[in-house]
Amino acid sequence: MMTEQEAKSRIDELTDQLNHYNYLYYQKDESAISDYDFDMLLKELSDLEESNPSLKRTDSPTQRVGGAVTKEFPTVTHRYPMLSLGNSYNQDDLRDFDERIRKDIGDNFEYICELKFDGVAISLTYENGILTKGVTRGDGVQGDDITPNVRTIKTIPLKLFGDNIPPVFEVRGEGFMSKETFSRLNEEISSKNIELEKAGKALLKPLANPRNAASGSFKMQDSSVVAHRSLDCYLYGFLGDEETIPTHGAALEQLKTWGFNVSDTWRKCDSIEAVFEFINHWADHRQELPLETDGIVIKVNSLKQQRLLGTTAKSPKWAIAYKFPAENVKTRLLSVSYQVGRTGAVTPVANLESVQLAGTTVKRASLHNAQEIEIRLDLHENDMVYVEKGGEIIPKITGVAVGERKDGAQKIQFIENCPACNSPLVQIEGEAARYCKNEKACPPQVKGKIEHFIQRKALNVDSLGKETIDQLMERGLVRTPADLYNLTIDQLLELDRFGQKSAEKLVSGVEESKNVPFERVLFGIGIRFVGATVAEKLASHFKSIDNLMQASHDDLIAVDEIGGRIAESVVNYFKDEDHLTLINSLKESGLQLEIEEKEASNEAVDLMLEGKSFVVSGVFENFSRDGLKDEIKKFGGKVVSSISKKLDFVVAGDKMGPSKREKAEKLGVQILTEQEFMGMIKS
Numbered sequence: 001m002m003t004e005q006e007a008k009s010r011i012d013e014l015t016d017q018l019n020h021y022n023y024l025y026y027q028k029d030e031s032a033i034s035d036y037d038f039d040m041l042l043k044e045l046s047d048l049e050e051s052n053p054s055l056k057r058t059d060s061p062t063q064r065v066g067g068a069v070t071k072e073f074p075t076v077t078h079r080y081p082m083l084s085l086g087n088s089y090n091q092d093d094l095r096d097f098d099e100r101i102r103k104d105i106g107d108n109f110e111y112i113c114e115l116k117f118d119g120v121a122i123s124l125t126y127e128n129g130i131l132t133k134g135v136t137r138g139d140g141v142q143g144d145d146i147t148p149n150v151r152t153i154k155t156i157p158l159k160l161f162g163d164n165i166p167p168v169f170e171v172r173g174e175g176f177m178s179k180e181t182f183s184r185l186n187e188e189i190s191s192k193n194i195e196l197e198k199a200g201k202a203l204l205k206p207l208a209n210p211r212n213a214a215s216g217s218f219k220m221q222d223s224s225v226v227a228h229r230s231l232d233c234y235l236y237g238f239l240g241d242e243e244t245i246p247t248h249g250a251a252l253e254q255l256k257t258w259g260f261n262v263s264d265t266w267r268k269c270d271s272i273e274a275v276f277e278f279i280n281h282w283a284d285h286r287q288e289l290p291l292e293t294d295g296i297v298i299k300v301n302s303l304k305q306q307r308l309l310g311t312t313a314k315s316p317k318w319a320i321a322y323k324f325p326a327e328n329v330k331t332r333l334l335s336v337s338y339q340v341g342r343t344g345a346v347t348p349v350a351n352l353e354s355v356q357l358a359g360t361t362v363k364r365a366s367l368h369n370a371q372e373i374e375i376r377l378d379l380h381e382n383d384m385v386y387v388e389k390g391g392e393i394i395p396k397i398t399g400v401a402v403g404e405r406k407d408g409a410q411k412i413q414f415i416e417n418c419p420a421c422n423s424p425l426v427q428i429e430g431e432a433a434r435y436c437k438n439e440k441a442c443p444p445q446v447k448g449k450i451e452h453f454i455q456r457k458a459l460n461v462d463s464l465g466k467e468t469i470d471q472l473m474e475r476g477l478v479r480t481p482a483d484l485y486n487l488t489i490d491q492l493l494e495l496d497r498f499g500q501k502s503a504e505k506l507v508s509g510v511e512e513s514k515n516v517p518f519e520r521v522l523f524g525i526g527i528r529f530v531g532a533t534v535a536e537k538l539a540s541h542f543k544s545i546d547n548l549m550q551a552s553h554d555d556l557i558a559v560d561e562i563g564g565r566i567a568e569s570v571v572n573y574f575k576d577e578d579h580l581t582l583i584n585s586l587k588e589s590g591l592q593l594e595i596e597e598k599e600a601s602n603e604a605v606d607l608m609l610e611g612k613s614f615v616v617s618g619v620f621e622n623f624s625r626d627g628l629k630d631e632i633k634k635f636g637g638k639v640v641s642s643i644s645k646k647l648d649f650v651v652a653g654d655k656m657g658p659s660k661r662e663k664a665e666k667l668g669v670q671i672l673t674e675q676e677f678m679g680m681i682k683s
């Protein structure tokens, strides 16, 4: 237990600290700590105050809305105070909330659940159907009159149409910046910074996150600049003097009919369990929304019951926010390391002080390229950085807490030499990446080429693992993919952790890869820009590696979907002596370097699918979708696009849509697996 003295000093400390964070957050649009950390400190303060009521300060952040009015705009007193919301982070908190409500109004009530849009609260006043005022929340009692800025939002109606419009009323909503606009603005800043950097001028600061960007934009003096920021707004509340609307849900519907932008994501929930379902759904899907959300807002539906429940000084008792676990945290940059890929592209990776983010421990974040490091983020050694988890697996750094940078910290400069082989790096015109051009001797590039060659979509030698490749390279047994075909069991037995069984398995895996069709071999040799699909196109057009090697730039671009960049890369590839040696030795080892020519015996191909119609759906292991269609046609079958009663077969691959499957089943169309189809055409 704390002594009273300890409690007092902690309460003082927290009060000052949180008031300072509020000041930065609401006045400067800066987040010095994460929202989650802020909320935890606030909770600590509120718990301490509860057990020591006499120590509570009059300026406590637990008692008031965090913002304030500014001097830049006229001040407006709100007709109805604009409050904050109570917070919760887990189901228990929500059950407590539900219990409190039951105690006050009994069991007969419903909730409306909405998304908690992450922007800034605004209040709009309409008089005789005309927008007359747009005001910020300010300190909750008074706000800034930002009407000209609010008018730049295209989805806010300036004049209302419809029935039953009250003579005077207020709507509340969240002004926000979409994720797309946020990235666009940051890209603009980034390209301006390239010029500023060239001119030796001070760089512009990138926007830290959409919320702070929206808040900063609403407070700008020049509304034409605000207009360029393409702000938007979702409305979620109606306030009027007449009691004409019975429920919150009805109010949302009414607002929509009057032309307000109401997000369709809200739902009525008749129990706290249904609320949990709503939360779980959006926890998985909120990344798909065009704007950021930081939680869910749960409100008692009946406006009469809302009035019965009332409010505290800071927030309504009939509503609560549930916040998603943090997906944006701040941590320290420890160092930047560089990785060299198969193509020689060097990618920087940030090593971070490990931190919990959305349920996982994060130690690394991708940094993309030199421009990202030096210009967009302007990273310095030991910077505190904001890390965010988007859809990708590797989190990314979204911004830097510039205020916390240590004096004299050095700017981070992208390396000039390859970290693996020390060759000078080069920048290719029109590309953001820097490359190590020592492709034949730079170890990670050599290794990357072999890994590319043996992957499933290429030669599919799954008995060869990364560590084995390392060992084979170290012992000089393998330098190019062609060397794989000369490996002997005896050589393999020399390797660490290799027994007779694994050695045999590897050799037979390599042997089997000789049956892999030409297009996959072509993909496997790893010509730049020749991915699996391009390889297939080239293979089916040129039929053999010999024809392809003789093809000119013009021959190549004459092929469907082959552009100049690919053509140039192919032509250059075959100019290299070492590549020709590789091809020759693959040929000698007996790999498939031409399409098995079935045309010659075309007459002999049984048209065993003649008169049958097929729909092809999903992803296949042995064919591309087009390849499979060709196969059907070759055997006399007909490929159609939609499933009907007349259809004979559906060939179903991986990821076939469930609705298609359902339809086929309903119409009694026979569904074939890839294997079954292959069985049909086997002669």
Ligand SMILES: NC(=O)c1ccc[n+]([C@@H]2O[C@H](COP(=O)([O-])OP(=O)(O)OC[C@H]3O[C@@H](n4cnc5c(N)ncnc54)[C@H](O)[C@@H]3O)[C@@H](O)[C@H]2O)c1
Pocket: 021, 022, 025, 026, 030, 031, 032, 033, 034, 035, 036, 038, 039, 065, 066, 083, 084, 085, 087, 114, 115, 116, 117, 118, 119, 120, 121, 122, 137, 173, 174, 236, 297, 321
């Ligand atoms: N990182 C920091 O330094 C820092 C500092 C201060 C505050 N904060 C964050 O801000 C929070 C406090 O801000 P607050 O007082 O604005 O409370 P809040 O953001 O937790 O909740 C109230 C606000 O939610 C918004 N909202 C979004 N969708 C809504 C909907 N459908 N219905 C109703 N309201 C909706 C409204 O703007 C409303 O004013 C803190 O909990 C903290 O997370 C962070």
Ligand SMILES: [Zn+2]
Pocket: 340, 418, 419, 420, 421, 422, 423, 436, 437, 438, 442, 443
């Ligand atoms: Zn290198």
